[in-house]
Amino acid sequence: MPPSPAPVISIRGLRKSYGETEAVRGIDLEVMPGEVFAFLGPNGAGKTTTVEILEGYRKRGSGEISVLGEDPERAGREWRERIGIVLQSGRLDPYLTVRESLDLYAGYFRSPRPTEEVIALVGLEGKADERARRLSGGQQRRLDVGMALVGDPELLFLDEPTTGFDPSARRQAWDVIAGLRDLGKTVFLTTHYMDEAQRLADRVTIIAAGQIVARGTPEDLGDRENQPTTIRYRAAGEEVVVETATPVRTLNELTGAALAKGEELEGLEVTRPSLEDVYLELTADGEATKEARP
Amino acid sequence: MTGLALIGHQFRYDQKAFWRNPASVFFTVMFPVIVFLILAVVFNGETVKVRGGVAATTYYVPAIMSLSIISATMQTLAMTLVIAREDGRLKRGRGTPMPPWVFIAGRIGNSIVVAVMMMALLALIGGVLYGVGVPWDRLPAILLALIVGAASFCCLGIALTAAIPSQDAAAAIVNALLLPLYFLSGVFIPEDQLPNGVIHFADVFPVRHFFDAFFDAYVPAGGSAVSWDNLAIVALWGVVGLLLAIRFFRWTPRNG
Numbered sequence: 001m002p003p004s005p006a007p008v009i010s011i012r013g014l015r016k017s018y019g020e021t022e023a024v025r026g027i028d029l030e031v032m033p034g035e036v037f038a039f040l041g042p043n044g045a046g047k048t049t050t051v052e053i054l055e056g057y058r059k060r061g062s063g064e065i066s067v068l069g070e071d072p073e074r075a076g077r078e079w080r081e082r083i084g085i086v087l088q089s090g091r092l093d094p095y096l097t098v099r100e101s102l103d104l105y106a107g108y109f110r111s112p113r114p115t116e117e118v119i120a121l122v123g124l125e126g127k128a129d130e131r132a133r134r135l136s137g138g139q140q141r142r143l144d145v146g147m148a149l150v151g152d153p154e155l156l157f158l159d160e161p162t163t164g165f166d167p168s169a170r171r172q173a174w175d176v177i178a179g180l181r182d183l184g185k186t187v188f189l190t191t192h193y194m195d196e197a198q199r200l201a202d203r204v205t206i207i208a209a210g211q212i213v214a215r216g217t218p219e220d221l222g223d224r225e226n227q228p229t230t231i232r233y234r235a236a237g238e239e240v241v242v243e244t245a246t247p248v249r250t251l252n253e254l255t256g257a258a259l260a261k262g263e264e265l266e267g268l269e270v271t272r273p274s275l276e277d278v279y280l281e282l283t284a285d286g287e288a289t290k291e292a293r294p
Numbered sequence: 295m296t297g298l299a300l301i302g303h304q305f306r307y308d309q310k311a312f313w314r315n316p317a318s319v320f321f322t323v324m325f326p327v328i329v330f331l332i333l334a335v336v337f338n339g340e341t342v343k344v345r346g347g348v349a350a351t352t353y354y355v356p357a358i359m360s361l362s363i364i365s366a367t368m369q370t371l372a373m374t375l376v377i378a379r380e381d382g383r384l385k386r387g388r389g390t391p392m393p394p395w396v397f398i399a400g401r402i403g404n405s406i407v408v409a410v411m412m413m414a415l416l417a418l419i420g421g422v423l424y425g426v427g428v429p430w431d432r433l434p435a436i437l438l439a440l441i442v443g444a445a446s447f448c449c450l451g452i453a454l455t456a457a458i459p460s461q462d463a464a465a466a467i468v469n470a471l472l473l474p475l476y477f478l479s480g481v482f483i484p485e486d487q488l489p490n491g492v493i494h495f496a497d498v499f500p501v502r503h504f505f506d507a508f509f510d511a512y513v514p515a516g517g518s519a520v521s522w523d524n525l526a527i528v529a530l531w532g533v534v535g536l537l538l539a540i541r542f543f544r545w546t547p548r549n550g
Contacts, residue, residue, distance in 0.1 A: 055389060057546070077391040085389035089547075090382030095314035096307060107303040108392035131314070151390065 005033050006069070008155055008186045009054060014063035016049050023049045024061070025210035033154075036180070036187040038201030040194065042283050046210040047190040048088055051159050054188065055085050068155060081110055084148030088159040088190075091140070094133035098124050098143055101132060102150055109151035121183075122146040122176050138169025142176055149180075156180060158189045162196060174199060194279045208283035218275070227273045233265040300392065304400030305407075312404055317465075318374065322365050322408060323415075330358040330416060333482065334424055343486040348513060350484065351424035355416055356512035357481045360443070360505040362412035367405040367444050369468050371451030374401065376464040379455065384545040394545065402448050409444055435511035435519035442525045443504045446532025450500070453535040456542035460549070475501040500531035 009031040016024040024046040031037040041047050052058045053065065056072035056079075065071060070079050092101055099115055106112035119128050122142040132140060141161060148156055161177065162170040177200050180187055191197055197204045198218040205215040214221060229247035231254065233240055244250040247270060258265050273281070312318050337350035344353075375398075378384050387397050420426035429436070454471075458464050476482050478492050479502035485493060496502040507524035 057385070057389075077393075080389065080391040083389075085386065087382050087386055087389075090386055092381075093307075093311050093378075093383060095311040100307060100310065104303070104307045105390065107300065108387075108390040110391070147386070 007031060007066075008033050008068060009037075009188060010064075010066045011050075011054075012064040014050065014053065014060055014065060016046075016053065016058070016061040023210055024053075026063070027207065027210075027212050029205055029212065029215075031186060031188055033186055034181075034184055035202040036177070036189060036200055038197035038204045039188065039190045039207060040192065040197045040204050040279070041190075041207035042192055045192075045207045045283070047192075047207060048159055050207070051157055051188065051190050055083070055157055081151060082154045084151060084153035084156040086144050086148045086156070086158045086161060088163070090144060092132040092143060092147075095131055097129050097131050098135070098146075099128045101143060102146055105147045105150040111152065112150050113152040115150075118146045118149050121149060121179065123172065136169065138165060138172050141165070141169070141173055145173070145176055153185070155186045155188065158187060160190055160192065162191070162193070170196075194276050198275060206279065206282050213282045214278075221275065221278060227278065230269075230271045230273075232267065232269040232271075234267045235265075239267075297393070297396070300396045301399045301403060304392075304396050305403040308400045308404040309407070312370075312374075312408065315374075318370060321373075321465075322362070322370055323412065326358050326362040326365060326412060327415065327419065329361070329482070330354055330419065333358070334420075337484070338424070342484040344484070345513065349426075351420065352426050352513065353484060353509075355420040355426045356509045357505060359413050359416050359512070360501075360508045361476055361481050362416060363409045363440060363443050363508075364447050364472065364501065364504070366409035366412060367402075368447035368451035368454065369472060370405055370408065371401055371448055372454040372458065372468050373464045375452065375455045376458045377461050379545065380461045380547045380549065382547055385547065388545050398452065405448060405451075406444050409440065413440070429512060429514050432511055432514065432519045436508075438520060439504070439508045439511045439525065442529050442532070443508065446500065446528045446535065447504070449532045449535035449539055451535075452543060453538035456538065456544065472501070475499050478502070479505050481505055500528050503527040503531075 007030040009029070011027060011029050014024055014027050015022065027046075027050065029039075039047050039050065049058065053060050054067050054072055056075060059073055067075070068079060068082055072079075093104075096104065098119065102115045102118050106115055119125055122145055124139060124142055124146065127135060127139060132143060135143065145158070145161070148158075158177065162173045165173065174196070177187065177189070181202075187200075189197070189200060201218060203216070204218055204221055206213050206221070226245070228243040228245050231242040231244060231247065231251060233254075242250060242254070251270065254265060333354045334351050337354070340350040341347045342350055342353045375384070384394075384397065388394055417426075417428050421428065454468065458467050475496065478488070478496040479485075479499070480488060480493070480496075481501070493502070503524040507521040507528060510521040510524070511519050
């Protein structure tokens with residue numbers, strides 16, 4: 001059996017405070033080579049703090065971090081040759097064209113990916129000679145991703161790549177990100193959209209109020225299979241809600257009792273939690289949840 | 295790429311962006327030319343009573359050159375660096391293998407090239423329209439004043455970014471500082487018409503000393519070509535700017 005590959009990112013007991021506020025309260029996680037990893041949570045949950053520590057922009061409070069085998073706080077130029085960063089908010093030089101912006105960045109790296117290839121990767125073929133200021137928001141974001149791909153990095157950080165986008169721009173950005181997986185890149189994606197994580201990620205970790213509250217694949221996230229089923233009906237004009245871990249038995253008992261009395265269970269409804277429900281439930285305890293629903 | 299090649303690479307794109315940006319072209323290129331033409335038309339034929347009497351048009355060529363050098367360096371750097379910082383472009387650049395100083399060096403190179411071009415343009419306009427000759431024999435002194443001034447005002451511009459909170463505030467703060475100093479330092483109003491108290495006040499700031507030094511270098515009627523004391527004061531301001539820049543310059547946006 002081949003040895004299991006070393007994680008690209010590994011975090012142990014990461015903490016970070018700003019003054020009195022503890023933004024990140026002891027998190028552990030690992031990201032494996034070639035996976036798209038989604039770090040999901042509401043605004044203010046600690047996502048950007050964490051990703052900026054991984055990128056080397058911020059100093060940690062405490063904990064152990066390894067990104068591509070190095071400590072981001074001490075890593076140098078060689079390490080930066082291997083990573084690509086798309087910041088949460090960032091504008092491009094409005095007066096440079098798509099091709100010029102990419103060529104400018106290509107000059108920063110030792111062995112850049114050819115500009116024409118990057119333009120094709122982010123689907124901006126028709127806009128190569130357009131100045132950045134004339135691009136739509138979605139196109140600017142794709143150029144943003146393109147600039148992070150110029151150095152042909154092994155690891156790509158995407159901090160909320162589609163926040164504030166209209167549906168069609170989001171879809172375009174998603175297509176680009178989905179394409180990165182095919183290139184074999186490891187992607188660390190932060191988002192506060194459940195559907196984005198579901199659509200793009202191999203694995204999702206949910207953070208709320210600085211702590212990890214769930215992790216798993218998009219399918220089994222939050223142990224949805226074992227979450228209680230909700231049964232609703234009306235009895236004597238009043239709504240009755242029953243939460244049960246054994247829906248078959250409970251339903252059998254309820255319907256059996258109703259049949260015995262010759263009654264209907266009015267408005268009978270059996271529901272399982274959606275992923276969105278699981279997410280909102282998991283992140284509901286944090287103070288940050290007020291902002292969670294855009 | 296080596297350090298120098300990287301600076302050249304960065305400089306090429308900074309030049310493109312500079313010439314395509316209507317705000318930089320207006321403030322740095324058009325504005326000094328317009329101001330020179332207005333002043334030359336208004337004061338043509340008059341004599342400024344400094345250094346034994348200098349034709350007003352001859353006076354305004356080095357005066358507006360001084361303004362252009364300050365505008366190309368301090369003003370352009372302060373404004374474009376704040377915009378790049380608030381856009382997140384400085385932060386993004388720091389995420390690449392490029393050493394951060396390359397970004398600053400490219401911008402400084404851009405400023406110096408623009409400053410030299412503006413000197414040539416104003417010399418040409420002054421010569422063709424008003425017969426103001428270029429004192430070629432004083433070129434070393436002129437270049438010395440240019441180098442000391444450009445370096446110092448670059449440092450001051452970079453330092454000033456720390457005091458500018460947002461993109462919107464950039465033009466306002468820079469102009470609020472520089473425009474009054476141009477007036478008080480004799481750049482717009484000939485200094486023989488300024489009260490002594492005003493000149494003494496302006497003497498506290500580097501604009502006045504740079505204009506003095508540049509004027510001494512440029513105008514043959516003056517005494518010694520190199521005004522060491524003025525250049526020393528300009529350089530001192532530059533060093534203070536450099537120290538402030540090293541201490542307070544930030545790469546990340548204020549708003550996030």
